[in-house]
Amino acid sequence: MSEIKKQAARAGRGVFFSLRYQLMIVFCLMVALVLGLVWFISAQLLQPLYNRHIYNYLNTQVDTLAAMIEACDAPVSYRAFAFSEAVKNDDFWAGVDAAAQDGRLDFRNCCVDIADSTLRHVASSENVYPCLLHESTGDLFGGKITTKRDSDTITAFRQAVMKNGSVSQIVGTSSGAQQMVVGKLAQNGQWGSYSVIISTTLTRVSEAAVVQSQLMPAIFVCLLAVAVLASWLLSRWLTRPLTQLSAAAKKMADGDYSVRVNVSHSDEIGRLADEFNHMADQVARSAQLQRELLANVSHDLRTPLTLIKGYAETVRDLTGDDADKRTDQLNVIVDETDRLSGLVNSVMELSKVSSGTEQPQRVRFDMSQLCEEVAQRYDAVCAQNGCKLRLEADTPCMVSADPAMMERVLHNLLGNAMHHLGEDGVFILRVTPKDGCARVEVEDHGAGIAPEDLPYIFDRYYRSRSDAGKVGTGLGLSITKAVLRGHGFRFGVDSTLGKGTTFWFEATDEKKDEGAKRK
Known part of the structure; x- marks a missing residue:
């Protein structure tokens, strides 16, 4: 496939595989997943969760009432004669009323049934109509309601409690009415056993789930449409700076080094745009150089x-x-x-x-001695040109560096200083110990360097201080910069217009540093 065909194929794929469309797809899939989960929960889990909640509520009421019966030191009720009505323990039932008042018991919308061991009714509270357990009949609005206290249904539940100790069941009719029943056996010590049964009507949650299931497709479509629109706008807003960066990079690749990106974001994209603009400045300056x-x-x-x-x-x-x-x-x-x-x-x-082909071969030597040897080679040149090199290197300063490379650095700095001598014709080579380093300075008393030229003075082929026409290639300071960076030494330049310039670098001693670390 030719290069043109490859570019066309990449362009065709770029529309659908771009970051913008990927963001839209991810956002829409997340919305669809959330809607699907809501749909599943409302359609499949709503009724089981509701029934579980009702069961926990009824079970708490049954446990509380059964605990009160078991804690009573007298019969809850007794019968004077066979088949007679039960005589209630007034103190106990007064305690039940008090528990209902302070919230420990809540019989609202509940049917409460208490029976003795003979399966006969002792007490009840009917707040459910129609009650499927007591087989309520009659006209609710007319006030004529008949409730069978000992119906076959409630008797069957009493018997199940007496036999099994507890019961939990949902009963219903063909018309769809449902009632949840929870019962427990309460031991009243020597006074016998009682069955405690509490039930309540179940709201037709299943029908609500069906209605929600019918509404969910329309809700799904509407929300998905909103999600597509929102994701399209959001992805456009997020990817616009990247599109600008891509277009700017293409222009720069075509040779337009003046292109810049204006991005108002303060996030990672904004920082990327700032770095791109900085890179563009450097590339433009490199092109100029x-x-x-x-x-x-x-x-x-x-x-x-x-x-x-x-x-x-x-x-x-x-x-x-x-x-x-x-x-x-x-x-x-x-x-x-x-x-x-x-x-x-x-x-x-x-x-x-600069490329790292020539790596420094470090040895430990005295920088002051090396500066003295280099300075001696300038005696004849200085005598011929009527200038003077003053050496200030009285203190030994041990460093770890490549002596040959350091000699190049010194020659470059001294040669540069000779081209910018002041009226006194003096330039200085100085070596002083500073904070465990050997600080080397080359000072001249020439015209100085303009502040706007200082940041670029070490760049290759850069000339300042009106150097046009002077001897040299503009590479000496660039070589110096590359050598010092290869050694990891700090370096710089200080200059004052009309007074002169001082180039400096600080060479370290690796063995001394290792000894300090061991200590």
Whole structure:
């Protein structure tokens, strides 16, 4: 498949596999899942949960009333003669009324039935109509209601309680009426046993569940439509900054380095936009530096090449047997060739150091001694140019670094200082111990560096302080920066216009640091 076809395929997939559509799909699926759970709970779990709640309520009432009977030290009721009406214990029933008053017992909407061991009625409270246990009949509104205290249904439940100790059942009729029944056996000590049965009518929750099931499809469709619209708007709002970033990145890839992203978000997307803009600034500045590099290098190459060619042609065509002229012209050729070699070597050195190809070979040595050796090599140059290098390195300062790389750094900084000497013609190389480090400073008394140039002074090919036309490639400080970063040393520059500039770095001693850590 050609590259054009691949791009077309990616573009076609991008519409449906974009982050925006993925957010919409996830949001809609979550809404559908929630609605499905609501549907399931309302249709399948509503009635069981409701019945469980009613059972717990009735069971609590039965336990409370049975506990009161068992705690009574007298018969709840007794019969003077066979088949006679039971005589109630007034004190006990007064306690039941008090429990109903303070909330321990709640017989509202309940049918309460208490019978003795002969399965005959002792007491009851009827607040259910129609009561399926006592087979209530009559006209509720007319006030004519008949209740069978000892109906066959309630007698069967009393018998089940006496036999099994408890009962829990739902009874119903063909018309759909339902009643939950909970009963328990209460032992009244030597006075016998009593069956305590409490029941209540079950609301037709199943019918409510059916109605909800019928309504849920319409609710599902409406809420899903709202979810689709909301997710579309939300995903659009969330992905708009990413779309802007993508478009800006494409423009930058096409060479438009002026593009910036304006994102008002203060979250991670906003921080990403800020980082993108920062990256765009750096890329634009790098592009500018590359253009300056081409201009500088082309100028630096063109001049010596022109001189080399011109003098070589002069030697060939005009000089003839004049040995002095030939020697001078060949010296010019050699000097310009050296300039070309220096430029090429600087570019290659920066490339090796910046890419990490050349790693520092650390050894422990005295930085003051190295500075003294480097300073001695400038004696002849200073005498020739009428300047003076002052060395201030009286205190030994042990460091762990690559001596050859540190020597390059010193030569770069000293060479830079020689090109910016002040009226006194003095530049200083200083080494002092500071906080366990060796602080190396190269100071000149020249024109200084403008504050706006300071942040970029170590960048490759960057020139400041009106350096146009001066000798050099603009790579020395860049090489210095790469070497010091490779060692992990702190470095910087301090400058005041009209007074001079001080380049500095702080070299550490790894063995000393390890000893401090062990302590």
